[in-house]
Amino acid sequence: MCLDDQILNTYVDGELEEPWKSQVEEHLSYCTSCRNRCNSLRELSRRIQDAQLSSEEIDTRKERVLALIEKNHLNKKKSSFMSRKIKFSMPQIFGVAAAFVIVFAGSWTLMGRSSSNVIPVPEIGYSIDVSNITPVRASDNAGASKSLETYTLDEILKNLDARGYDVDIRLKSIQPVNFDEVSEEKVVLAYADGTSITSDGVARDAQGNILATGLSVEGNTVLTSDGSVVFSELEVLAN
Amino acid sequence: MEIRSGDENTFRRVYDDTFPVLMKVAYHITYNTDVAEDICQDAFIRFYDKNMTFPSEDEARFWLIRVTKNLAINNIKKKAREAASLEKMKRAPQAGNPFSDGASELLLHESRQAVRKAVAELPEIFRTVIVLREYGGLDYKQIAKVLNISESNVKVRVHRARKELEVVLSREDVDVS
Ligand SMILES: [Zn+2]
Numbered sequence: 001m002c003l004d005d006q007i008l009n010t011y012v013d014g015e016l017e018e019p020w021k022s023q024v025e026e027h028l029s030y031c032t033s034c035r036n037r038c039n040s041l042r043e044l045s046r047r048i049q050d051a052q053l054s055s056e057e058i059d060t061r062k063e064r065v066l067a068l069i070e071k072n073h074l075n076k077k078k079s080s081f082m083s084r085k086i087k088f089s090m091p092q093i094f095g096v097a098a099a100f101v102i103v104f105a106g107s108w109t110l111m112g113r114s115s116s117n118v119i120p121v122p123e124i125g126y127s128i129d130v131s132n133i134t135p136v137r138a139s140d141n142a143g144a145s146k147s148l149e150t151y152t153l154d155e156i157l158k159n160l161d162a163r164g165y166d167v168d169i170r171l172k173s174i175q176p177v178n179f180d181e182v183s184e185e186k187v188v189l190a191y192a193d194g195t196s197i198t199s200d201g202v203a204r205d206a207q208g209n210i211l212a213t214g215l216s217v218e219g220n221t222v223l224t225s226d227g228s229v230v231f232s233e234l235e236v237l238a239n
Numbered sequence: 240m241e242i243r244s245g246d247e248n249t250f251r252r253v254y255d256d257t258f259p260v261l262m263k264v265a266y267h268i269t270y271n272t273d274v275a276e277d278i279c280q281d282a283f284i285r286f287y288d289k290n291m292t293f294p295s296e297d298e299a300r301f302w303l304i305r306v307t308k309n310l311a312i313n314n315i316k317k318k319a320r321e322a323a324s325l326e327k328m329k330r331a332p333q334a335g336n337p338f339s340d341g342a343s344e345l346l347l348h349e350s351r352q353a354v355r356k357a358v359a360e361l362p363e364i365f366r367t368v369i370v371l372r373e374y375g376g377l378d379y380k381q382i383a384k385v386l387n388i389s390e391s392n393v394k395v396r397v398h399r400a401r402k403e404l405e406v407v408l409s410r411e412d413v414d415v416s
Pocket of ligand 1: 001002027031033035202
C-alpha cells in the first residue's frame with residue numbers, strides 16, 4: 001500500500017520518527033510513484049521558500065528598528081515621547097462624532113522616575129490627585145505675554161518634554177455604533193455561559209457587553225495581542 | 240539559563256538572533272514590508288519594556304514570534320474590515336502590488352508573486368503554520384509551542400496547507416502557460 005501524503009510531508013520535513021522513518025525509506029526504495037510524490041513535495045516547499053523576503057530588505061529594517069529602539073528605549077535619558085511614532089490618520093480624528101486630546105502630565109519626582117526603566121505613565125483612576133497635576137503656565141516659558149491657549153499642542157508637549165515630564169496623549173473618541181457591522185462578525189468561539197468571541201477578536205458576554213478586544217483564537221484557546229492566554233474553554237465552563 | 244528581557248545585553252542578543260525570523264513572519268502574513276517593520280518594532284518594544292523573565296532564550300524567541308504573529312493577524316483582519324467598509328462606500332483605492340516588496344520589484348519572479356498571493360489566500364490556521372514552517376524555519380515542536388496546539392495538529396495543518404498551495408499554484412501555472 002502506498003504512502004499517505006501527510007506522512008510524506010512529515011517525512012520531507014524531517015519530522016518523521018522511527019520506526020516509521022525506516023519503513024517509509026524502505027518503501028521509497030522500490031516505489032517510484034511515492035518517490036516522485038516526495039520529490040514534488042520537496043519542490044513545492046522549495047518554491048514556497050523561494051518567495052521569501054530578501055535578506056537585504058530584512059537587514060536594512062533590522063538596523064533601522066534597532067536604531068529607533070536604542071534611541072527611545074535603550075539609551076533613554078529623558079522622556080522620549082516626542083520621538084515615539086504617533087500616527088493618526090485624518091479620518092480617525094475627524095470621522096468620529098467627537099474627538100478630544102487629553103494632555104496629562106505626571107510629576108517627575110512623584111512618579112519615581114529616576115531608577116526605573118519603565119516610563120511611569122500616570123493612569124487615571126489611581127495615580128491622579130491634585131499634587132501630581134502641574135498646571136502649565138505661560139510664565140514658565142519665555143513668552144510671558146502668551147496665554148496657554150495661544151500655544152499649539154506641539155509647543156505645549158515640547159515644553160513639558162524639555163522640563164522632564166512624562167506625558168501621555170490619549171485620543172478619546174466617541175464612535176457611533178454601527179449595528180450592521182457588529183452583526184456581520186462571525187462568532188468563532190462560543191462558551192456555555194454565553195460568552196462569545198467574534199472574528200474581529202472581540203469577546204462579548206451573554207448580554208452583548210464587550211469584555212475584551214484584540215483577541216485571537218487558536219483552537220479553543222483565546223490569546224491577547226501580546227500572546228498571553230485569556231481563558232480556555234474549561235476555565236469558562238467552570239465559572 | 241533564565242533571562243530577563245529588559246536586560247540590555249540580553250535584549251541585543253535576542254534582537255540580533257530573532258529579528259530576521261520576526262520580519263519574515265510579519266511580512267508573509269501581512270505582505271507589506273512597512274507594516275511588518277512596525278510590527279517587529281512593536282513586538283521588541285513590548286519585549287524590552289515589559290522586562291519579563293524567561294526560562295531560556297528559546298522561550299523568549301517563542302514569545303516574540305507569537306506576539307508578532309498575533310499582531311500581524313490582527314493587522315490583516317483590521318485591513319480586511321477597512322476594505323469591506325470602503326467597498327460599501329463605493330470607493331476604489333488599491334494602488335501598487337501588495338505582493339512585490341518594492342526593492343526588488345524587477346527581480347521578483349512571477350512565480351514568487353504567485354506563491355505570495357497563494358499564501359495570502361490561505362485560511363488563517365493554515366497560513367500561520369506554513370509561514371512559521373517555510374519562512375520562520377521552525378520545526379513542528381516549535382510551531383506547536385508558538386501556536387499552543389499539539390504537534391499532530393501541526394502535522395495535519397502543514398499537510399493541508401501544502402495541499403491547498405499546490406492546487407492554487409498548479410492552477411496558476413496552467414493560467415500562465
Ligand atoms: Zn508507494
